[in-house]
Amino acid sequence: MTRSDFALVGGGIIGACLAEELAATGAAVSVLDAGPTPGHATSRAAGPAAPALRHVADHVFYGWLQQAAASLREDVDRLEPVHGRFSAPQPILHVLRAEEADRVAPHLPATASSAHWISSTQAAELATGFRLPDDRRYLLEQTALAVDGARYLSAVQARCARLDVVWRQDTTVQDVLVTDDGVELATTGGPVHTDIAIITAGAWSGTAELTGAPVHVRPARRQLVTLAAESVPPLILSSTRHLVPGVAGDVIIGTDEDDIAAQAPGFDDRCDVAGITELLHFAATALPALARAAPADLRCGLCPVPASGRPLIGRVPGHQRLWLATGHAGHGLLTARHTARGLTTALTKGQWDTVPRMMCPTRALEG
Numbered sequence: 020m021t022r023s024d025f026a027l028v029g030g031g032i033i034g035a036c037l038a039e040e041l042a043a044t045g046a047a048v049s050v051l052d053a054g055p056t057p058g059h060a061t062s063r064a065a066g067p068a069a070p071a072l073r074h075v076a077d078h079v080f081y082g083w084l085q086q087a088a089a090s091l092r093e094d095v096d097r098l099e100p101v102h103g104r105f106s107a108p109q110p111i112l113h114v115l116r117a118e119e120a121d122r123v124a125p126h127l128p129a130t131a132s133s134a135h136w137i138s139s140t141q142a143a144e145l146a147t148g149f150r151l152p153d154d155r156r157y158l159l160e161q162t163a164l165a166v167d168g169a170r171y172l173s174a175v176q177a178r179c180a181r182l183d184v185v186w187r188q189d190t191t192v193q194d195v196l197v198t199d200d201g202v203e204l205a206t207t208g209g210p211v212h213t214d215i216a217i218i219t220a221g222a223w224s225g226t227a228e229l230t231g232a233p234v235h236v237r238p239a240r241r242q243l244v245t246l247a248a249e250s251v252p253p254l255i256l257s258s259t260r261h262l263v264p265g266v267a268g269d270v271i272i273g274t275d276e277d278d279i280a281a282q283a284p285g286f287d288d289r290c291d292v293a294g295i296t297e298l299l300h301f302a303a304t305a306l307p308a309l310a311r312a313a314p315a316d317l318r319c320g321l322c323p324v325p326a327s328g329r330p331l332i333g334r335v336p337g338h339q340r341l342w343l344a345t346g347h348a349g350h351g352l353l354t355a356r357h358t359a360r361g362l363t364t365a366l367t368k369g370q371w372d373t374v375p376r377m378m379c380p381t382r383a384l385e386g
């Protein structure tokens with residue numbers, strides 16, 4: 020039977036960053052991942068890793084997202100020179116209806132100092148080729164990043180290998196038994212014994228066999244299209260959909276997080292015609308030159324969406340040895356490193372300074 024200090028159930032970007040942080044403290048860490056290759060949502064994800072403006076009025080959460088953006092930038096500086104490019108720095112142009120702009124504006128000075136309002140004429144000069152309506156308001160942030168999930172995960176996994184993390188694919192955790200001595204995980208590859216188990220299983224984190232406690236995380240589909248375009252746009256355009264110059268020189272058309280809530284629940288991760296058509300229509304309307312671009316890839320992944328609206332980071336209610344890091348919905352690429360650092364400090368030093376109390380699973384359960 021294998022023994023580790025920490026066993027992580029799920030090897031997406033959350034499990035990978037956490038494995039790296041824990042292993043860097045000298046702990047023996049295992050990652051058990053059900054799939055043939057690492058990550059589910061992570062391996063399909065690409066898009067803007069920037070705090071979403073719809074959270075701007077929630078100062079604690081938006082502040083945490085901004086700290087996460089700084090942690091991600093540190094990852095870019097540290098990992099890309101060694102493991103290859105997974106991000107592209109881009110300005111982001113938010114296109115807002117007047118009522119949304121009025122809601123967002125009062126919160127900006129305190130929370131997003133790099134953002135400033137520009138006129139529709141200035142927006143048109145920056146976003147050449149785009150069709151921009153005059154009746155919208157435009158907010159420009161200079162310092163956003165576009166991130167490719169599969170490439171980011173591959174870089175973090177390479178760091179894990181250097182730190183002797185034991186990483187097992189095709190290993191599904193079927194049952195979790197917490198004892199006085201530790202945690203026994205029944206897996207398709209045999210039993211694994213660990214002092215502490217951490218559920219980082221993305222959209223599957225709420226399944227009863229993993230926690231035995233009600234963890235309210237549901238799968239929500241998110242789709243994207245990549246286009247092989249002759250020229251890539253000079254910035255990220257963000258409204259209810261987004262149009263992003265991709266890391267691989269392609270153009271990514273994706274949805275905003277609000278849209279996934281309306282989609283069918285369950286673990287069906289196939290693209291559908293309605294979703295893809297909407298994305299293509301958006302692309303050709305926002306940037307007419309894209310009407311002639313060739314669709315290169317269609318992707319759909321299941322994101323872990325928590326009922327509380329915030330990630331769940333902390334102990335599974337009622338268990339000392341069973342922990343959670345999940346519920347990152349549409350901002351897991353943005354927040355994985357910050358989550359991993361915060362939880363590692365909590366697990367190894369008992370300090371919770373960088374994980375807001377609103378993310379504590381017990382509090383989330385109590386509403």
Ligand SMILES: Cc1cc2nc3c(=O)[nH]c(=O)nc-3n(C[C@H](O)[C@H](O)[C@H](O)COP(=O)(O)OP(=O)(O)OC[C@H]3O[C@@H](n4cnc5c(N)ncnc54)[C@H](O)[C@@H]3O)c2cc1C
Nearest residue numbers: 029031033053058059060061064066192221320351352353
């Ligand atoms: C199309 C798309 C676009 C996105 N765009 C962005 C973006 O622009 N910016 C951003 O910040 N975020 C984006 N996201 C969201 C981001 O990808 C997710 O928040 C993040 O990848 C979640 O990571 P995770 O590690 O929790 O889950 P996953 O990557 O899904 O990993 C979970 C892993 O757990 C494993 N697992 C499940 N059950 C078990 C079990 N019983 N035993 C063992 N292993 C198990 C699975 O095999 C999987 O590998 C996007 C997501 C999608 C799908």
